[in-house]
Amino acid sequence: MSDRLTSRWVPALVAAAAAAVALAALFAHAWQSFSGGYLSYVSGIWLALGRDVAGGVFFRDLIGPLGYGGTRYFPLFFILIGSFLALGIPPLAAGWLASGVAGAVLATGLARIARALDAPRHVIWLAGAAAIAPYFVQQTLFEVRADVLAAGLNLWGLSEVVPLFRAQRAASTRAWPAVVWFTLALATKITSLTVPGSVAIALVLSGRRRSGLRFTAGMAAGAALFLAVVQAASGGRALTSWRACMFAGTGEGQTLQSLLAGEFIALARYSHLLTALLGLTCLALAAGLVLAWRERRQRLADGGRNELGGRALWLPVVLFAGVSSSAALTLSSPGTVPSNQMVEWLGVTFAVLLFAAAARRELTFVVSTVLALVVVWMSAQDFIRVSQLWQARATRTTAATRQQIVDLVANAPAPVLSESALWPVLAGQQPFLLDPFALRVVMMSRPDIARDLETRVDTRAFPVVIFQVDPTSTKGRGYYENVNFGWPITARILSHYRFESHPASDVWIYVPKGRDER
Numbered sequence: 001m002s003d004r005l006t007s008r009w010v011p012a013l014v015a016a017a018a019a020a021v022a023l024a025a026l027f028a029h030a031w032q033s034f035s036g037g038y039l040s041y042v043s044g045i046w047l048a049l050g051r052d053v054a055g056g057v058f059f060r061d062l063i064g065p066l067g068y069g070g071t072r073y074f075p076l077f078f079i080l081i082g083s084f085l086a087l088g089i090p091p092l093a094a095g096w097l098a099s100g101v102a103g104a105v106l107a108t109g110l111a112r113i114a115r116a117l118d119a120p121r122h123v124i125w126l127a128g129a130a131a132i133a134p135y136f137v138q139q140t141l142f143e144v145r146a147d148v149l150a151a152g153l154n155l156w157g158l159s160e161v162v163p164l165f166r167a168q169r170a171a172s173t174r175a176w177p178a179v180v181w182f183t184l185a186l187a188t189k190i191t192s193l194t195v196p197g198s199v200a201i202a203l204v205l206s207g208r209r210r211s212g213l214r215f216t217a218g219m220a221a222g223a224a225l226f227l228a229v230v231q232a233a234s235g236g237r238a239l240t241s242w243r244a245c246m247f248a249g250t251g252e253g254q255t256l257q258s259l260l261a262g263e264f265i266a267l268a269r270y271s272h273l274l275t276a277l278l279g280l281t282c283l284a285l286a287a288g289l290v291l292a293w294r295e296r297r298q299r300l301a302d303g304g305r306n307e308l309g310g311r312a313l314w315l316p317v318v319l320f321a322g323v324s325s326s327a328a329l330t331l332s333s334p335g336t337v338p339s340n341q342m343v344e345w346l347g348v349t350f351a352v353l354l355f356a357a358a359a360r361r362e363l364t365f366v367v368s369t370v371l372a373l374v375v376v377w378m379s380a381q382d383f384i385r386v387s388q389l390w391q392a393r394a395t396r397t398t399a400a401t402r403q404q405i406v407d408l409v410a411n412a413p414a415p416v417l418s419e420s421a422l423w424p425v426l427a428g429q430q431p432f433l434l435d436p437f438a439l440r441v442v443m444m445s446r447p448d449i450a451r452d453l454e455t456r457v458d459t460r461a462f463p464v465v466i467f468q469v470d471p472t473s474t475k476g477r478g479y480y481e482n483v484n485f486g487w488p489i490t491a492r493i494l495s496h497y498r499f500e501s502h503p504a505s506d507v508w509i510y511v512p513k514g515r516d517e518r
Contacts, residue, residue, distance in 0.1 A: 015122040018372040018379075019129035025382035026103075026132055032386045033142035039092075040506075041436070041468055041484075043144045044422030045071065046078055047091050048431045050098075053082025055430060059234040059241055062442055063449050067415065067432030070442045072245040075230060075238070076187040077102070077146035091425050095144035102149035103141050106347060107131045109155025113351050116162035117358040123368045130350045130371055131155075133378040135385050140340040150189035151344040154196075157181035158319075158351055161199050164211055165315050175215045183222030187230075190246075191330055193223075195348065198322035202315040244445060245438045316355035323348040401504050402426070408464065408509070416464040417456075417493075419484055420506070423466060432462075436484035443486060450489070457492045460512035465497050467508040472499075 049071065052060055060069035077098060084094035111128035119127070131152075132138065140147050160178035178199070185192035196219050203212030230238045327345045350371070357367035409416050410427035418424055421431035433439060443450040456462060469476045471490050480490040497510035 012120075012122040014369065014372045015126040015129075018375040019125055021379040022129040022133040022375050025379040025386075026138060028386045029138045029142060029382060032389055034096075039422060040143055041420035041422065043095065044420040044425060044431070045073070045435050046081060046144050046146065047095050047425045048421035048434055049073065049075075049078035050081030050085055050094065051091065051425055051430060052434075053079055054085035057430075059230075059237040060434065061237055062240065062244060062446060063452060066430055067434070068439050068442075068449065068453070069237075069434050070241050070245050070438035071435050072190075072242055072438065073146065074187055074189055076184060077149050080149075081144075096142070099141040099144055099148065102146075102152060103132055103137075105152030106137070106148050106155065106343075107152075109152045109159060110347060110350055110354075112159035113155060113162065114354050116159045117354055119354060119358065119364070120368075123354070123357070123364070123371075126368060126371055126375065127350065127354060130375050130378075131347060133375045133382070134342075134346050135378065135381050136339045136342045136346060138382060140343050143340070145340045146188050147340040147343040150185050150192045151347045153181050153185035153188060154192055154344065155347055155351060157185065157196065158199070161315070164203065164208065164215075165206065175211060175218060179215065179218035179222050182219060183226055186223055187226050191326055192344070194322050194326035195319065195344075198319045199315065201322070202318040205318065206314040244442045245435075313355065316352040319348055320352045404503060405466075405507055405509075409466075412463045414461065414463050416466060417462040418464075418466040419468045420466065423507075440484060440486040440489075443489075453489055454492060457489065457496055460496055463512070465493055465510040467510065468506040470502075470508055 052058070052066075053075075057066065058075070059071075060066050062068070062070050080098040080101060081094050084097050085091065089097065107128040110131040111124050114124040114127040132141075137148060157178045157180075160181060161175070164175060178196075182192070182196040182199075185195070196215075200212050200216045200219070203209070203215060227239075323345050327341060330341050353367055353371060357364045405423055406426045409418065409423045409429065415429070415432035416424065417433055418431065419433070419436045421434060424431040439449075439453075443453070467476075468484075469479045471477070471480055471494060477487070481487040493510065496513060498513045500509045500511045502508050
């Protein structure tokens with residue numbers, strides 16, 4: 001009796017402790033973030049897109065009365081932000097509320113996968129905690145980005161797919177709810193297609209060709225419907241914007257060169273956790289495959305109702321390979337940072353571990369225990385990062401400084417040229433510039449837009465220009481050559497504008513030179 005109680009309650013207590021630590025880390029990040037810790041110019045882009053939606057503009061023109069547009073982002077997340085803004089919620093609160101919804105979708109998505117695999121209750125709660133525990137997830141949440149929502153919707157789709165891979169279950173109709181969730185994920189982020197693509201391949205390889213064809217047809221219909229609705233609602237501007245910005249102005253050769261440089265493998269320098277998870281997942285998959293394949297002819301025999309057969313493990317194998325390849329390809333794109341791009345990889349990795357645990361009962365206890373330890377490890381990293389950010393609080397933008405910049409923008413006699421759309425949004429304005437990275441890319445193929453901006457700079461049409469990096473420094477020269485604006489425009493600004501002040505770590509204010517200044 002004592003052994004039975006121990007085997008039942010000890011894992012549950014360990015899981016509860018790990019989940020509690022993860023939630024504490026999340027609250028610590030929230031406290032730090034609300035004091036101004038994570039906001040960036042990317043936060044401003046998402047908030048600006050949401051403000052456009054709240055103002056009745058769905059994908060602005062590349063150039064028009066509102067200023068300069070262009071984005072490669074998909075709309076569901078900024079529609080959510082715009083919905084909160086339309087209710088009168090302040091911009092930052094609206095962004096964080098949208099992120100809160102995204103975090104809930106991610107956590108419940110992984111928990112639903114555990115439930116679909118008939119995991120014990122403590123593993124289901126542990127799965128939900130694991131989803132939100134990584135620092136990469138929490139940074140993305142509080143920076144206000146769409147990646148968490150996209151990953152969460154894909155996990156919800158996977159939870160509906162699991163029955164398709166369970167023997168003795170007539171689950172063909174379950175493909176349609178999965179198609180809905182996967183289509184919503186696509187509406188959030190284009191790289192989300194990797195997950196349903198992996199599902200389709202796994203269905204065929206596992207011998208479920210008819211289900212695979214139905215699923216693929218459903219996804220094609222869902223994607224076509226999404227594109228048609230967005231194109232119609234935007235008046236054709238969405239496709240124009242995506243076409244101009246999607247590949248960041250690179251060709252196939254540059255992408256291949258970056259891919260061969262091993263950016264995904266180089267992630268080890270960012271976090272040993274990622275390296276450990278990569279090895280742990282490969283090991284768990286191998287163990288699950290060996291054990292399940294040994295019992296493939298006797299799967300789902302009496303007493304084995306909760307176990308997955310060998311063919312069913314095609315799903316986690318193909319899924320892990322597909323998402324890892326997608327992450328490597330995405331990281332090879334210019335302007336891409338690793339933190340938010342790892343959110344989907346982490347969520348799928350945890351899902352794969354749950355699949356491996358469900359392959360054989362012998363693995364359930366081992367994997368759940370290791371997962372609890374990983375959650376604690378991730379949470380410890382979170383606390384360390386929060387501590388580092390708090391120690392660096394002297395370099396953060398205080399609320400008073402932020403208000404000073406907002407007042408400057410709000411009181412300007414004409415729209416400002418702000419590299420970060422965050423400042424105009426906080427000032428209650430529609431930003432004249434939506435995305436400085438997209439602008440540089442667009443100007444490569446649209447010289448008329450480059451000429452328009454040059455004319456505005458030459459005539460000092462902007463009363464204020466706000467950079468986020470010192471353009472006169474060596475770092476700034478490289479940054480503005482390869483990331484935002486482009487150096488020709490930056491050099492032109494320096495020719496016609498003079499440095500005014502540097503009120504925050506990422507705010508360099510320039511104002512027009514006088515007629516007698518050179």
